Amino acid sequence: MRVLMFGWEFPPHISGGLGTASYGLTKGMATLDDLEVTFVVPRSWGDEDQSMVRLIGANRIPVATRKVFYKGFRKPLEMIEVSSKIVPYIDPKDFWKVVSTEVSGQNLFVQTNDKGMIDFSGKYDVNLLEEINKYAIVASIIAEENDFDIIHAHDWLAYPAGIAAMAVSGKPLVIHVHATDFDRSGGSVNPDVYHIEKNGMDAASKIITVSNLTRDIVINRYNINPDKVETVYNAVEPVNFSHGSTFKKGFGEKVVTFLGRITLQKGPEYFIEAANKVLRRMNNVRFVMAGSGDMMERMMRRAAALRITDRFHFTGFLKGPDVFKMLELSDVYIMPSVSEPFGISPLEAMQSNVPVIISKQSGVAEILTHAVKTDFWDIDAMADAIYGILNYPALSGMFIKNGKEEVIRLKWDNSARHVRDIYYRVIENYKN
Amino acid sequence: MSASNKKAICFYFQVHQPFRLKRYRFFDLGHDHYYYDDYTNESIMRKVADKCYLPANKVIMDLINKHNGKFKVTFSISGLAINQFRLYAPEVLESFRKLADTGMVEFLAETNAHSLASIKSRNEFEQQVNRHKLMLKDYLGVDATSFRNTELIYSDEIGSWVADMGFKSMLTEGAKHVLGWKSPNYLYCNSINPRLKVLLRNFALSDDIAFRFSNRDWNSWPLTAEKYASWVSKLGTRRDLVNIFMDYETFGEHNWKESGIFDFLSHMPAAILKKTPFKFMTPSEVADLLQPVSAITVPSPISWADEERDITAWHGNELQVAALDKLYSLTDKVNRCNDPHIKKDWDYLQASDHFYYMATKFFSDGAVHAYFNPYETPYDAFMNYMNVLSDFELRVKQYFPDSKEQEQIFLLHEEVNKKDGIIYKQTREIEKLSKKVARLSPSKTDTKSRTAAKGAPKNARAIKDEKASLKKSQKEASATTAKRSTRTKK
Numbered sequence: 058m059r060v061l062m063f064g065w066e067f068p069p070h071i072s073g074g075l076g077t078a079s080y081g082l083t084k085g086m087a088t089l090d091d092l093e094v095t096f097v098v099p100r101s102w103g104d105e106d107q108s109m110v111r112l113i114g115a116n117r118i119p120v121a122t123r124k125v126f127y128k129g130f131r132k133p134l135e136m137i138e139v140s141s142k143i144v145p146y147i148d149p150k151d152f153w154k155v156v157s158t159e160v161s162g163q164n165l166f167v168q169t170n171d172k173g174m175i176d177f178s179g180k181y182d183v184n185l186l187e188e189i190n191k192y193a194i195v196a197s198i199i200a201e202e203n204d205f206d207i208i209h210a211h212d213w214l215a216y217p218a219g220i221a222a223m224a225v226s227g228k229p230l231v232i233h234v235h236a237t238d239f240d241r242s243g244g245s246v247n248p249d250v251y252h253i254e255k256n257g258m259d260a261a262s263k264i265i266t267v268s269n270l271t272r273d274i275v276i277n278r279y280n281i282n283p284d285k286v287e288t289v290y291n292a293v294e295p296v297n298f299s300h301g302s303t304f305k306k307g308f309g310e311k312v313v314t315f316l317g318r319i320t321l322q323k324g325p326e327y328f329i330e331a332a333n334k335v336l337r338r339m340n341n342v343r344f345v346m347a348g349s350g351d352m353m354e355r356m357m358r359r360a361a362a363l364r365i366t367d368r369f370h371f372t373g374f375l376k377g378p379d380v381f382k383m384l385e386l387s388d389v390y391i392m393p394s395v396s397e398p399f400g401i402s403p404l405e406a407m408q409s410n411v412p413v414i415i416s417k418q419s420g421v422a423e424i425l426t427h428a429v430k431t432d433f434w435d436i437d438a439m440a441d442a443i444y445g446i447l448n449y450p451a452l453s454g455m456f457i458k459n460g461k462e463e464v465i466r467l468k469w470d471n472s473a474r475h476v477r478d479i480y481y482r483v484i485e486n487y488k489n
Numbered sequence: 490m491s492a493s494n495k496k497a498i499c500f501y502f503q504v505h506q507p508f509r510l511k512r513y514r515f516f517d518l519g520h521d522h523y524y525y526d527d528y529t530n531e532s533i534m535r536k537v538a539d540k541c542y543l544p545a546n547k548v549i550m551d552l553i554n555k556h557n558g559k560f561k562v563t564f565s566i567s568g569l570a571i572n573q574f575r576l577y578a579p580e581v582l583e584s585f586r587k588l589a590d591t592g593m594v595e596f597l598a599e600t601n602a603h604s605l606a607s608i609k610s611r612n613e614f615e616q617q618v619n620r621h622k623l624m625l626k627d628y629l630g631v632d633a634t635s636f637r638n639t640e641l642i643y644s645d646e647i648g649s650w651v652a653d654m655g656f657k658s659m660l661t662e663g664a665k666h667v668l669g670w671k672s673p674n675y676l677y678c679n680s681i682n683p684r685l686k687v688l689l690r691n692f693a694l695s696d697d698i699a700f701r702f703s704n705r706d707w708n709s710w711p712l713t714a715e716k717y718a719s720w721v722s723k724l725g726t727r728r729d730l731v732n733i734f735m736d737y738e739t740f741g742e743h744n745w746k747e748s749g750i751f752d753f754l755s756h757m758p759a760a761i762l763k764k765t766p767f768k769f770m771t772p773s774e775v776a777d778l779l780q781p782v783s784a785i786t787v788p789s790p791i792s793w794a795d796e797e798r799d800i801t802a803w804h805g806n807e808l809q810v811a812a813l814d815k816l817y818s819l820t821d822k823v824n825r826c827n828d829p830h831i832k833k834d835w836d837y838l839q840a841s842d843h844f845y846y847m848a849t850k851f852f853s854d855g856a857v858h859a860y861f862n863p864y865e866t867p868y869d870a871f872m873n874y875m876n877v878l879s880d881f882e883l884r885v886k887q888y889f890p891d892s893k894e895q896e897q898i899f900l901l902h903e904e905v906n907k908k909d910g911i912i913y914k915q916t917r918e919i920e921k922l923s924k925k926v927a928r929l930s931p932s933k934t935d936t937k938s939r940t941a942a943k944g945a946p947k948n949a950r951a952i953k954d955e956k957a958s959l960k961k962s963q964k965e966a967s968a969t970t971a972k973r974s975t976r977t978k979k
Contacts, residue, residue: 334516337516338515338518426866427868429868429869430865430866437514440514440515440516441515441516441872441876442872444876445515445868445871445872445875445876448515448875448879449811449871449872449875450811451808451810451811451812452808452811452868452871452872455806455807455849455868459849
């Protein structure tokens with residue numbers, strides 16, 4: 058079976074969850090003999106790992122002037138020349154760099170805030186939607202020129218591309234919801250984004266969600282028939298920890314780590330409040346908030362107001378090996394997300410032998426047994442869990458041992474097999 | 490043997506309620522010394538009292554009256570349950586007392602707190618059993634002569650301790666892996682001390698009532714008293730003893746009243762008396778009247794819990810081991826403490842239930858156990874318990890502020906005791922001598938008494954001085970400790 062897959066980013070050019078998840082899934086699919094995946098991203102850089110899949114960059118597709126009509130969009134687009142303006146959204150900082158260099162010349166400037174959500178403000182919003190539309194146009198061209206059995210689109214930026222490919226080829230569409238705008242915005246949903254998401258969900262033959270939490274949002278907030286929505290949990294890439302000397306802590310204290318974007322969605326303020334409660338009772342502990350985001354400054358001010366800055370550290374954005382170094386330092390990993398469709402990072406922490414505390418409002422809480430689960434707002438419970446893990450060695454020992462065993466069982470192969478089952482069912486139904 | 494012609498059926502019910510802990514956060518440490526969830530404890534006790542204890546006690550009272558000495562049952566009521574009755578349901582305690590007064594009901598001794606002391610410390614175990622015996626005497630007016638350990642935990646060693654404490658018989662599980670080809674339907678004895686008789690639970694017939702009674706998928710549903718009696722009678726020809734042991738909450742709580750469990754209970758004795766050769770007996774009667782067939786060897790502890798019938802439900806994972814070790818590391822200090830609040834909390838924290846909540850082996854089939862468990866996860870249970878235990882430790886340590894000073898005080902104490910002993914001995918000697926002197930001739934008395942008088946006062950004075958200086962140094966030591974404790978309080 059040949060799968061035409063539309064994503065938005067591909068390693069090594071990734072900003073987070075979406076890229077990691079779609080790459081992991083694709084890799085898992087590559088182990089299945091009867092699946093052949095063509096992965097399309099808006100822009101390929103040439104240094105991607107193509108051992109597993111054929112990668113097509115939309116920016117590399119030669120597009121002459123063609124007439125394309127597609128009525129799903131706001132305006133029929135007539136003649137499109139695809140330029141390199143289609144950019145994958147790398148991390149927020151990088152994106153900022155890429156787009157701001159082009160401001161003068163091309164007058165293309167898309168502002169994203171650090172949630173990875175695009176603020177549609179002023180005249181720039183038109184350009185982002187145009188980019189998505191351009192991607193859709195190119196998608197239809199790719200769909201014409203390639204042969205495949207099913208289309209799979211990851212997250213809202215790729216839905217229009219998936220719909221376009223479906224319209225051209227008449228093949229069934231599966232969309233994969235890694236997050237909805239309800240997660241990203243904390244409730245104040247952007248109508249344009251909602252519109253694109255809703256269209257994608259309506260057009261798709263099947264909707265894959267990364268957790269039942271997300272499945273419920275899709276069913277209730279987007280008014281989708283529950284039969285159409287199925288949960289396929291994410292997994293985690295096995296990591297080999299034999300990379301030479303392990304990093305040593307330069308101090309004797311325990312370390313509690315928050316690692317992620319410092320945004321409303323991730324609940325950093327609850328981490329600070331819990332840290333404050335713990336620091337009132339014990340001294341030999343340090344708290345680290347690793348990452349960057351639009352709430353970082355506010356968080357620093359809050360830490361200063363609580364007078365805990367001598368024990369509460371900000372590292373800024375961490376990359377690649379630094380992430381693992383940080384995990385190796387950590388005695389507790391905490392993810393107090395307000396709304397987290399899945400959340401792969403706790404799994405990575407568990408692989409690194411770090412006990413994790415996760416919010417009940419995260420999808421990953423549905424599959425983990427050996428983790429502390431608290432409500433994101435329950436700073437008392439969070440503080441208590443931090444204290445318990447730091448002070449009762451039997452507890453952290455159990456978490457580390459059982460957590461590692463548990464996380465080893467979460468393989469992308471299993472998720473890939475599940476997705477393959479869905480493909481077969483969709484194609485079967487589509488014929489009838 | 491005439492004794493072996495006697496056939497006995499023994500019904501025994503366990504009554505226990507733990508003092509469940511409230512949500513105790515680490516920042517309560519050192520501030521809040523009250524650990525119990527009064528609301529939950531009271532509402533559970535009230536619910537179980539109304540649904541089970543009171544109606545079941547009434548049925549049993551009626552049966553005793555009706556059968557006129559032919560129906561007997563056995564209970565064990567933990568000290569914690571008695572305390573909860575006193576707090577929340579005194580009428581239940583009253584009804585148990587009335588049952589005790591009939592003489593047809595035996596009450597078994599156990600550890601007061603329904604604890605796991607038997608797998609940790611003999612000394613602590615014996616103390617707790619003695620406390621429970623006092624409770625039974627005080628509140629039910631009975632002297633316990635038979636024993637059953639928490640959740641029927643038994644091993645050869647524990648059995649021998651129980652025998653040494655003078656009990657006639659002890660109850661445990663008829664665990665398959667211990668019995669092998671043997672049958673639980675005979676009386677056995679302890680392999681170290683054969684004077685202790687061992688009664689083994691017939692788990693098939695017990696669980697028919699306890700677990701399967703309301704199960705409509707069971708092919709024998711509905712279970713009637715006649716059907717049950719016919720099963721028992723099938724054993725009858727060659728077996729001596731049938732032991733039916735279960736939680737008392739089986740009646741009305743695990744099986745609701747609507748399932749007909751009370752009707753079953755009220756008809757069952759008549760059916761058994763009519764259809765089977767078995768007579769109702771209590772464990773102490775069984776021990777007196779029946780002959781054991783052989784010794785039973787149980788090298789490692791068994792219990793009546795789960796498929797495994799071992800102690801892993803309370804002592805299976807690292808969390809439980811750590812929590813138990815921590816708890817029992819305080820034993821010596823608590824024993825040297827006289828604070829009644831510490832003693833009470835010490836008892837309440839012993840309850841095996843706290844450790845049961847920490848079991849991880851139920852992750853797979855948590856449904857049954859979730860029913861009994863106030864915590865969401867075993868980790869949660871562990872954290873809460875350890876927070877409480879940490880606060881308890883702080884309180885105990887206030888009495889023994891620092892191990893060094895503690896040692897010093899302890900040594901001084903010892904010395905004072907030793908000197909007291911010497912003083913006592915010598916005053917006795919003086920008395921004896923002066924009596925002797927009095928009996929002798931006055932002329933001789935003069936010289937002798939003079940020498941005695943010369944020696945004695947001097948000696949006594951020296952001892953007195955020594956004692957005073959000791960007391961002084963002790964006072965100083967306690968003053969410094971007091972200072973220290975106030976400092977730490979600050």
